[in-house]
Each structure stands twice: as C-alpha cells, then as structure tokens.
Amino acid sequence: xxxxxxxxxxxxxxxxxxxxxxxxxxxxxxxxxxxxxxxxxxxxxxxxxxxxxxxxxxxxxxxxxxxxxxxxxxxxxxxxxxxxxxxxxxxxxxxxxxxxxxxxxxxxxxxxxxxxxxxxxxxxxxxxxxxxxxxxxxxxxxxxxxxxxxx
Numbered sequence: 001x002x003x004x005x006x007x008x009x010x011x012x013x014x015x016x017x018x019x020x021x022x023x024x025x026x027x028x029x030x031x032x033x034x035x036x037x038x039x040x041x042x043x044x045x046x047x048x049x050x051x052x053x054x055x056x057x058x059x060x061x062x063x064x065x066x067x068x069x070x071x072x073x074x075x076x077x078x079x080x081x082x083x084x085x086x087x088x089x090x091x092x093x094x095x096x097x098x099x100x101x102x103x104x105x106x107x108x109x110x111x112x113x114x115x116x117x118x119x120x121x122x123x124x125x126x127x128x129x130x131x132x133x134x135x136x137x138x139x140x141x142x143x144x145x146x147x148x149x150x151x
Contacts, residue, residue, distance in 0.1 A: 025059060025130055030139045032056040035066070035124050037145040038101070046107035049145070051087060051124060054099045061094040062137075064128025068104040070117040071144075078118050087124075121145075 034054040041048035049068065055061050066087035071078035087102040094100055106122070125142035 025137065025139075029057045029059060029130070030141060033061065033126070033141060035126060035141065035143060035145075037147050040147060045109070046105055049104040049106070049122065051102040051104065051145070052099055053090070053094065053102055053126070055094045055096055057130065058096050059130040060096065062129045062131060063092055063133050064090065064094070064126055066090055066102055066124060066126045068106065068122060068124050070106070070119055070122055073116050073118050078121065081117070084125075 039050040067084040069081040
C-alpha cells in the first residue's frame, strides 16, 4: 500500500506554476508525459537502468532534467533521498509523440552495506518546461520505477 500511496503522491506533485492567458496547458497534458523502465542491467560494479521518456502531450518539452534515486526506507514507508543520479542521453526540444531513451548507471560503491536504501523501489523525477523556458510553464512528474514485463 505504501508504494501505491507514494506513486499517487508523486503523480499529485505535478506542478504548473502560475496561470497565463497565453497558455492552455493543463494537468491532463502533463499526465501524458511518461517515464517507463524498459530494461535493468545488472553489472559487477553497479546497475544500469534504461528509461523511456515519452512525450504524448501536444506540447514540446523545451528543457528538462531527469534524476534517479533510491529512496530511504523508514519504519512506516520511504522518503526522498537527497543523493540523486542524473540520467544521460537526455536532450532539449522533445516533440509531441517523440520518445527519448535515457540511461542511468547506479554504482554499488558506497551502497553495498547500506540497509537503509530501498534498492527494489528506485524512483525517477522529471522537472522541465513545456513550450518555453519560463516559470509559468514549469512542471514536474515522478514515479517509482517497476519493470513492465508485458512490453
């Protein structure tokens, strides 16, 4: 149940700052931007994650940054980890209906004996701008990553 609550909470974190007469961007538009885990690669020195960023909105993602983290375990759930890894292969101006394959490498160094990290529940957060780089168009989405074996 904690995973469901956290996923719901992260989806509800979708933020559009301000309102503007020149913008018709709604929460429904932002919900059309997807981050999906495509593949996990277990290696000797860490784990690689292939993540698909799919823009199914009607707007260009002008600029964005995607961060990966292992949340911190608590007795009653999990919390955000301040230590994040930036996804590579990202780019500017992601068009509607375009997908970008991102990559994250999470090294084992420094984590091997860390029992406080939720290693089975990695999460990803995207912060960006739709249509133009301006606070009025800023948004963020996030979710816990799970591998969908039906793809």
